[in-house]
Amino acid sequence: MSTLDGFERQPSRVHVTEVGPRDGLQNEPVVLTTAEKLELIHALVAAGVNAFEITSFVSPRAVPALADAGELVAELRGLDGVHLSALVPNRRGAERALEAGIDAVVMFVSASETHNAKNVNRTVDASLAGFEEVARLLEGSEVELRGAIATSFGCPFEGDVEVAAVGRIARRFADLGVRHVSLGDTTGMATPPLVTERIRHLREVAPQIAPTLHFHNTRGIGLANVMQGLALGVDRYESSIGGLGGCPFAPGASGNIASEDLVYLLDEMGIDSGIDLARMIEAARVATRLMGRDLPGQVSKAGARLTLSDCSAVPTARG
Template identity: 45%
Template sequence: MSTAPKRLNIHEVATRDGLQNEARFVDTDAKIALVNRLSQCGFAKIEVTSFTSPRAIPALRDAEAVMQQITRVPGVIYTVLVPNVRGAQRAMSCGVDEVNLVMSISESHNRTNLRMTREQSFAQLRDVVSVMRETGVAINVSLSTAMGCPMEGDVPVAKVLGWMRRFADLGVHGITLCDTTGMAFPSQVSDLCRQAIDALPQLELTLHFHNTRGMALANTLAALDAGIDRFDSSLGGLGGCPYAPGATGNVCTEELVHMLDLDGYDTGVDLAAVLDAAALLPDLIGHDVPSQLLKAGHRLDLHPMPAFAADGIPEQRAFAQQGA
């Protein structure tokens, strides 16, 4: 009987997937300080920034400065998003540990998000893989809309497996299946994960959930049950897709870690340090964050009894019948 808790890998994406959506430009120094804080939290991987065109994503126009000036902690994988060969070259010049490529499983979302057909995206990413191959730097591919497309609806598992296989054939080491607009539901997640693990056991498989319809943690349970041990999450629940009206953010790191800790998994993540970091976000970005745990605190953060209840029991108020 095994007594060691199962080890999971938590990938923090707030400084890329979160900040790219923010209207306010977060100062380069503040970004560096945030990544440095996150580096102390015990994450397996941190997605630091995105080497996209500064015109496309002005919020991350300081990608080189951030990547070069952070204090890297040994054992943490520092990854960045790159859209093309130019981005890969910029990332390589900063000595990243991994590049993360992105395309969508659904044609409509790829056109909307990347302004290309999927075949154009694939050709561009194949070029990136070619350039990267001799460097020894790891390559991950994030596949958007893998559990549903806000414009097309259901996305067949066979399509997801097909695109996974094409990237596996190029020699990438990891794939992230992204529930870009929170369309995934538990039995679907479980089925997709099992099929993906069966079909492509050589790939490191990560799940990336959004909490758009409240199911991110339920979907995490389903993925765990299917054998997944790598999860993207975003501090404070920052993030969300600009093309999905009403969408809330990525699954919230502190809520994910809180649940996984309680369920006996070894996430390696220091929840108190994560909550301290999350508490800085509202000032940094100028608005509240979706995190409920940040408001409610750890389940065992206890509250004092009101004086009337602790000191005595006024019988005449015994009619006060409140919530269940």
């Protein structure tokens, strides 16, 4: 395994956070009941998933699919060894998350001013100032503070996003004591060179931050971007079962990389995720049934590489 400019070697173990219950469902025309969400989450837990971005404490009017945030967290608090995080846009969202008993709150902001205005109706600086209130609220609690930067690789309204804009936000998060920051590829604009640029820059300007990579497969290179992240030593990724997902405030934001496809890739590379691929495929089929449509994930359709077929069931060519 090679090194890159002295950075870490390709990791031997990768931490996968399942974002399907939040990012996967927020933009779907089918709104799952709390009971249906629990069925899917329990299937994922059975596969070995132990970290979830489970919901978002935003206005139910803005994202009706996540209106049951408090109820869902309450139902899941008893799951042993399972870590639950939730997005919060401001102090009020953090208060609701704290009341629900969440393990970690994720403060989210866009690197693009236009997308942040569409997403939370605030300027980037106003969002960052509000996060100082969130940090004060959580002082003395056991709730972890995390960060997420949407449109880290490009904006559907503004185009290219300067790497310095991502770095500035990461430094502000670091000043608040945040150690885990997700770089969100909101509309699938990431490419391997951009991944390299962003990760190198973060290591220069905010070395205390452990980056998480969150890719969408909008343009078909989500797993290529994962490969680049692995080459850079990044060991934290977010994905969505079945490839569900998309942002309601970003045109063309199709699904995340599929969790089962990511686990398959890691397995084939000899990288441990602690997740059982066969059971992830079962969970993807649960998601397909609940959503009532074909989902973008590939491995749940084809099976693992050595999934064999009965040759007697296939006609033999003549002539």
